[in-house]
Amino acid sequence: MTVTPRKSRVRLSPLGIALLAVTAIGWGLNFPIMKFLLSEWPPLSARGLSGIVGAAALALIAVWQRQRLAVPRAMRLRLVLVSVLTISSWVAFMGLALVWLDAREAAVLAISVPVWVALLAWPVLGERLTALRAVALVVALGGIFILIGGNSIDAGIEKLPGLLMALTGAVCVGLGTVLTKHFPLEMPPTSLAAWQIGIGCVPVAIAGLLIERPDPAALSAVGWASMVYLTLVQFCLCYVCWFAALERLPAATASIGTLLVPVVGVLSAAAMLHEPFGLREFIALAVALGGVGLALRAQ
Template identity: 25%
Template sequence: MASSQSFSKSTALAYTGLVLTPLFWAGNAVVARGTVQDIPPLSMSFWRWIIALAILLPFGLPGILRHRQVIRQHLGSMVALATFSVAAFNSLLYYAAITTTATNIALINATIPIFVALLAWLMLGDRTRPIQALGIGLAVLGILVVIARGQLSVLTGLQAQPGDLIMVAAVFSWGLFSVLLRRQAVPLPALTFLTTQILLGTLIIFPFYLMDLFFFAGGFELSRDTALPLLYFAIFPGILAYGFWNHGVHTIGPGGAAIFMYLTPVYASVLAGLFLGESLGLFHIVGGGLILVGLLLATRVKRPAFRKADD
């Protein structure tokens, strides 16, 4: 009976966490869009990870020391993984927030499984069934509708918002991370892996942050209006979303967990409407519908789980 109750609590926690995780990811886009004029993107990315590292290090450092030989043996792989996930993904997402909406960021971000499937086919030779290929095609078409804002002339005239294209690059970067994670799996416990990735990713961002600080965007004024967003980035879409996501995948499987990713643009559109005054256009509905159908088709076959370490 105790075992059954424990299982029920674990399952309830998994579903609760999977409902909250896309809410935290959506909040990442909305808060970034709302504060990117006050905090430069690279500052946003760097200090987010500094705060997350300060929180995690007391718990993760013993594992790093215990598994330092494994880390040393796989250092090249871990640097590559940290570059595409911790360093590149969120830095690009925050740059995208300068010139595109939180709703667009969330819609494009929701296509991560599509990019993972596409890159796994190209780089790992994963077999793609016709129904999955159709799903990938529909999702890509949905992305183009969102980027073009429903106007073909935007694409033909190369007038797309830079932020939309930067967000595509961010999702592509996360896809590379996910595929490399499968090809170059590192045998580390989850907390040790996450702490090491954040440590390496922060070190990779650091020189770019310094260049941006001294020669380009400059710094920002530390206040309640800038400190709270940074704390949110570090705790909610960073640490908590990662823990909830991995528990959900472990408990109900990657296929079941992936369904909850579809909530991200829904949450984002509501939050962006409430806090940023963004409104949904017809192109959001058409593009979002194509992306949703594409995701449902492309993820019908279960795939190996991939870590969501830094959104």
């Protein structure tokens, strides 16, 4: 008589779930906070300068954790390439996209990153583009179309620059993620985050200082509080919590958990900025999340 062993369930760490929740909430709140900050400061300067300070803070945390900061010579070129794709492009393009888009719209567009990862893994990693991945891409883009083009054709055209910039940022992040899988960056997590954010935000900050010429006096008390949030919460706390969560949770669980980010972004934009959240927004969010869920399932 053969006894079939029971499949052991993977026990999820409560601390890992809590850390993932902090990450999702922190990153989700970034959308309405950044949208408000744009009313007082230009996007490249706000995102780039806060990122540099955040990277310096992460470096101090890495030293406190006794993680090495030295970058192996063989990794330097790929570190710069991945940092430009995943950080520079995201920080710059998503910041500029918010000039034309509402925070809720930018949050929904951010959902598409895992779909682009699944699509770009085909030519870069040789992972076959299955029918399920193709459907996932179509579904996710359908949700985006429902949200952006739902009012009228004229409204969709007015938002087109923001739509293109947000999608460009998402595609770049997807490509950077795939390249990271192809050329692994073997460094301690906090040190790696400090380098990536620092390298990625420096060119954005320089471009902001040269083109936008930001005036610190233009920031109100709420504006300064927003800058502090971007620096300490978005770039520091959330990244530390994210890497800590990855150490305690399966990768699939962590990936699905990040789907909370756009949900928090849409709901917080409605609460903080009084952006509309009706049936159309709910359907668009649900459809886009469904597409990403299919993409994650296909991996």
